[in-house]
Amino acid sequence: MTKWLDNQGPYKDTVVSSRVRMARNIKDFFFPTIKDPAGGEKVIEKVYQSIISANEAMNKDFKMKRMKDLTKIQRLQMVEKHLISPQLAKHHESGAVVYNEQENLIIMVNEEDHIRIQALLPGLQLKKVLESANQIDDVIEERLDYDFDEEFGYLSACPTNTGTGMRASVMLHLPALGMSGQIHGMLQFANKMGLAVRGVYGEGSDFTGNMYQISNQVTLGVSEEEIIEKLQEITMHIIEKERSLRKNLVKEQPMEIEDQTHRSLGILKSARIISLEEGMKLLSNIQLGNSLGIIKNPELGRIHQLITMIQPGSLQAALGKELNLRDLDIQRGTLLREKLTNI
Amino acid sequence: MTKWLDNQGPYKDTVVSSRVRMARNIKDFFFPTIKDPAGGEKVIEKVYQSIISANEAMNKDFKMKRMKDLTKIQRLQMVEKHLISPQLAKHHESGAVVYNEQENLIIMVNEEDHIRIQALLPGLQLKKVLESANQIDDVIEERLDYDFDEEFGYLSACPTNTGTGMRASVMLHLPALGMSGQIHGMLQFANKMGLAVRGVYGEGSDFTGNMYQISNQVTLGVSEEEIIEKLQEITMHIIEKERSLRKNLVKEQPMEIEDQTHRSLGILKSARIISLEEGMKLLSNIQLGNSLGIIKNPELGRIHQLITMIQPGSLQAALGKELNLRDLDIQRGTLLREKLTNI
Numbered sequence: 001m002t003k004w005l006d007n008q009g010p011y012k013d014t015v016v017s018s019r020v021r022m023a024r025n026i027k028d029f030f031f032p033t034i035k036d037p038a039g040g041e042k043v044i045e046k047v048y049q050s051i052i053s054a055n056e057a058m059n060k061d062f063k064m065k066r067m068k069d070l071t072k073i074q075r076l077q078m079v080e081k082h083l084i085s086p087q088l089a090k091h092h093e094s095g096a097v098v099y100n101e102q103e104n105l106i107i108m109v110n111e112e113d114h115i116r117i118q119a120l121l122p123g124l125q126l127k128k129v130l131e132s133a134n135q136i137d138d139v140i141e142e143r144l145d146y147d148f149d150e151e152f153g154y155l156s157a158c159p160t161n162t163g164t165g166m167r168a169s170v171m172l173h174l175p176a177l178g179m180s181g182q183i184h185g186m187l188q189f190a191n192k193m194g195l196a197v198r199g200v201y202g203e204g205s206d207f208t209g210n211m212y213q214i215s216n217q218v219t220l221g222v223s224e225e226e227i228i229e230k231l232q233e234i235t236m237h238i239i240e241k242e243r244s245l246r247k248n249l250v251k252e253q254p255m256e257i258e259d260q261t262h263r264s265l266g267i268l269k270s271a272r273i274i275s276l277e278e279g280m281k282l283l284s285n286i287q288l289g290n291s292l293g294i295i296k297n298p299e300l301g302r303i304h305q306l307i308t309m310i311q312p313g314s315l316q317a318a319l320g321k322e323l324n325l326r327d328l329d330i331q332r333g334t335l336l337r338e339k340l341t342n343i
Numbered sequence: 344m345t346k347w348l349d350n351q352g353p354y355k356d357t358v359v360s361s362r363v364r365m366a367r368n369i370k371d372f373f374f375p376t377i378k379d380p381a382g383g384e385k386v387i388e389k390v391y392q393s394i395i396s397a398n399e400a401m402n403k404d405f406k407m408k409r410m411k412d413l414t415k416i417q418r419l420q421m422v423e424k425h426l427i428s429p430q431l432a433k434h435h436e437s438g439a440v441v442y443n444e445q446e447n448l449i450i451m452v453n454e455e456d457h458i459r460i461q462a463l464l465p466g467l468q469l470k471k472v473l474e475s476a477n478q479i480d481d482v483i484e485e486r487l488d489y490d491f492d493e494e495f496g497y498l499s500a501c502p503t504n505t506g507t508g509m510r511a512s513v514m515l516h517l518p519a520l521g522m523s524g525q526i527h528g529m530l531q532f533a534n535k536m537g538l539a540v541r542g543v544y545g546e547g548s549d550f551t552g553n554m555y556q557i558s559n560q561v562t563l564g565v566s567e568e569e570i571i572e573k574l575q576e577i578t579m580h581i582i583e584k585e586r587s588l589r590k591n592l593v594k595e596q597p598m599e600i601e602d603q604t605h606r607s608l609g610i611l612k613s614a615r616i617i618s619l620e621e622g623m624k625l626l627s628n629i630q631l632g633n634s635l636g637i638i639k640n641p642e643l644g645r646i647h648q649l650i651t652m653i654q655p656g657s658l659q660a661a662l663g664k665e666l667n668l669r670d671l672d673i674q675r676g677t678l679l680r681e682k683l684t685n686i
Binding site: 259263265266269270271272273330 | 598599601602605606608609610612613614615616673676
């Protein structure tokens with residue numbers, strides 16, 4: 001369970017979550033891309049101490065996990081929950097993650113940079129999520145010396161992160177744009193406006209479940225506020241388009257949408273074998289049906305939880321063992337049936 | 344509702360029903376294929392009187408409907424319930440049908456022949472169904488003069504019906520043969536043995552819902568008992584093959600069959616729009632699931648009822664108005680949901 005997903009934010013009908021990520025490095029240590037186990041371990045200790053020594057609340061709230069102490073399945077589950085990046089899961093010798101109980105304030109240690117602060121909130125809350133990330137950033141900066149250049153800003157292992165070192169992103173659910181085929185034009189538009197678009201699960205180019213992550217690409221020569229404002233503006237534009245297409249759907253094909261919603265819920269409640277792709281598609285359908293008021297249950301937050309829970313890592317972590325594709329599909333069917341049986 | 348379908352007969356897992364049809368003509372009247380309205384009306388009266396004058400029970404049990412007094416929708420529904428043939432529904436100026444309360448003893452009047460006696464029973468009961476048809480045949484023959492030739496037997500408007508004038512048929516549900524692709528070889532075998540194979544609903548070559556009707560083709564030079572025995576023998580062979588394939592399915596793909604059953608029932612209980620083809624396919628799936636003991640409800644007889652009820656004529660007759668294809672699909676969804684909601 002990803003606790004913060006149960007809360008619902010503004011524009012919940014289209015925006016699943018907002019995220020801000022900051023890249024920071026500590027003076028006098030090699031970048032993590034250079035092999036230095038002793039240095040890497042010191043960085044982990046310094047970062048963790050800076051958090052839990054900040055105050056009693058943070059001491060209680062945050063915990064740390066070293067990648068090397070986790071199984072492959074546990075790391076995969078953390079990727080699916082957006083706790084860590086696929087890169088950190090893969091290069092796990094000297095990596096670690098520090099995160100709070102809600103799992104929405106996260107510090108990845110020794111990924112590409114020494115420190116990657118991540119803050120997440122449900123719905124469209126870019127300013128608030130920036131504030132949250134800034135608070136963590138301040139806590140660490142008070143205690144550690146960042147690699148900072150007056151001219152270039154925060155230095156980073158990868159030049160594209162230099163400057164503010166910040167990436168802001170929104171995770172969007174855009175079924176009507178997907179169904180109408182207008183999504184491609186919309187993604188091209190976002191690209192032209194300097195934003196990157198990728199899928200949320202599986203490979204980056206895979207938009208199963210009509211889920212899209214849109215983020216800024218430029219971090220140098222712009223302020224954090226400018227990045228947020230631009231992303232907010234383009235997101236609002238996409239939301240309006242998606243909402244207008246949904247209105248058309250309800251007006252022109254009310255019975256088809258009702259059919260799609262109830263049929264999808266019917267399958268989710270009864271099937272014994274569900275592939276990841278089908279599961280994502282069916283959950284996307286009931287997400288849309290919920291947004292349109294066709295069904296009230298399950299609630300949006302619960303559907304977002306289920307999207308995470310049916311991913312391969314989460315399914316295997318729940319059983320505590322590796323599963324082949326077929327057994328994953330059966331386990332996915334069992335989980336969905338159990339979770340939706342009383343709805 | 345087709346009352347007799349609620350009962351279940353031998354080999355109910357594969358045999359929906361058995362039917363015997365007899366072609367008879369009355370002396371001194373033109374065959375119905377020759378236009379003679381006054382003569383046609385006399386034939387109707389004679390046949391109807393011969394039935395209701397037989398005894399008090401039959402007088403109470405049987406009723407008569409003239410085709411011209413029925414709407415196109417009502418005639419279509421009667422075709423779907425196997426009360427009348429498509430030919431009688433089409434050439435409806437001088438046609439009529441006499442049938443009992445259970446709707447399984449039927450006399451079509453002025454179809455291709457003056458009299459077509461039909462008897463139906465659930466499951467594989469060819470001998471019993473022949474007895475039933477013979478009883479009706481005897482009742483009429485005591486009161487009317489049949490066109491009978493010592494050498495050729497019963498004379499008929501179409502030479503292929505001359506002789507016994509009898510066609511026996513079984514309606515089979517063969518999903519495992521369908522799924523395995525072995526159905527084609529089986530149908531070729533039946534053809535080679537002198538039997539005709541057609542679909543049950545829609546055009547004769549359309550095997551939606553894995554439903555097949557197998558009947559004798561030759562009526563001259565063989566006895567009624569020989570026809571029945573041969574059909575019974577080949578039907579038993581097909582049943583054994585179907586059952587053995589089902590056993591394999593359960594052994595090799597138990598989870599897939601369970602998935603297919605529950606998924607199909609889930610869709611039937613929740614969808615808002617269901618095409619005839621999809622409805623037939625889903626009902627075929629739960630029919631198989633029921634035969635294999637995966638679900639107990641709905642019962643087989645109820646499923647067979649539903650197959651009739653979702654046909655276009657029955658849906659329109661229930662509402663008392665013509666519907667376009669889209670509205671038929673919506674009405675079909677509504678009916679299935681209502682009938683299956685508590686299962």
